[in-house]
Amino acid sequence: MLILLPPSEGKTAAAAGEPFKPDELHFPELTAARREVLSALAQVSSSPEALAHLGVGASLAAEVQRNTRLQDEPSAPAHTVYSGVLYDALGYRGMTPAQKRKADDAVVVISALWGAIGFADRIPAYRLSMSVGLPETGKLASYWKRHLPAALDAHAEGHLLVDCRSSSYAAAWAPAPERTVVVNVFQERDGKRTVVSHFAKHTRGELARHLLTRRGKAPGTPAALLKAAQEQWTAELVPGTGRKPHALNIILAG
Template sequence: MLILLPPSEGKTRPQAGSPVDLESLTFPELAQHREHIMRALSEVSAQPDAMTSLAVGASLEPEVRANVDLHQAAVAPAHSIYSGVLYDALGFGSLTPTQRRKAAQSVVVMSGLWGAVGFGDPIPAYRLSMGVDLPGVGKLAGWWRPRLKEALDQRAAGQLVIDCRSSTYAAAYKAPAESTVAVDVVQERGGTRKVVSHFAKHTRGQLVRHLLGLRGPGPRSATELLSSAQTVWPTTELVPASKNKPARLIIVLPEDHSFATSSTS
């Protein structure tokens, strides 16, 4: 299986360590493109209008200014750089060694800066969303799309692609519809299904943790993924793939659902 994740807006900055080695990251063929975006981001982040260019608020100015020195910034594994609801629910730190190896093999994180990286790739913290129209580059999702296609298509070949990305990051790479399942999460509220952002992120993190805990390589088809998800969320549904659209796994949370009462092993 191949699990596609979005990054997190929040990131944990390493206090010490070596700088990034672009050639050592997963998909080394993207190194030149990553260097191009790093330089553009560093230049933009040094400008007086950097906050506007990167579409962030004033409270994030220290993170934007830190982009200027990305080439020298300390690195740490991607799974420890990315923080937030999804990554907290995934809980990499409490995975077993076997589960961690499976995560390294199976999880790819999309990124406005890196394009796509492996879960254990050593990267610095940064501030750049895939939704940004980066001066000198353009809209990042569109810029990355042709550059990511070959590398990710090769990685996805023969695999069930479990797509947990948000729409912003899904725009940068269209996974093969016939072998992809997009994961949606809704909650019953007053008889109506609602998308609740935090619950959706949390539940996707739990799903990834659940899949990493399975014996063997993981589900090989949409129906196998459905069966596995239903052991944790019994009301999960599957919408089959159509000609141009991937299948959709819809995890339906009950009205009384809360983080405290939802857990996976």
């Protein structure tokens, strides 16, 4: 089982530590592409129009300025740098050592800056969204869509993929649909279902934690994933097609 996560918008910067080392990140096939994005991001972030180009407000000016020196910034494991609703619900810090090792092996974060990284890879905090376009790369979702298959297709072979990504990050890589399950979260009230954004992030984090901390064998099929989810939630499985992944729908009471 592999769990695909998006990064968090906000990042927790490391207070101290060595800069990241490109050759120690997972998926070395992406090293050249990462270098290109790092260079383009540093150039954009040093321009007078940096905030507008990156789609952020003046309150994030310091984070944008940090983008110009990422190769010298302190780094920390990705599970520490990424924060926010989903990562709080996943609760890596409160896991046992064995559960943390399982998470380090199973979680892959799809990133606008790095393409894809392992959960324990050491990275600096940065500010960049997959929806942004950079002068040297164009739209990042399209850029990574050209590069990620060479790095991730073989890594995903033989695994069930639990896809907890948001739509912009899902656009960057489409794994084989027959072994991929997209996680959707709905709220049901008076028989009517609605999509929920905040609770979706939280629930996806909770699902990831449940899969990483529950006893027994990790689910290897969509049906096994449904059974695991039903240990905690009301859930249903919508079978995929030859071109469309399966969908796990988690239903929250209104």
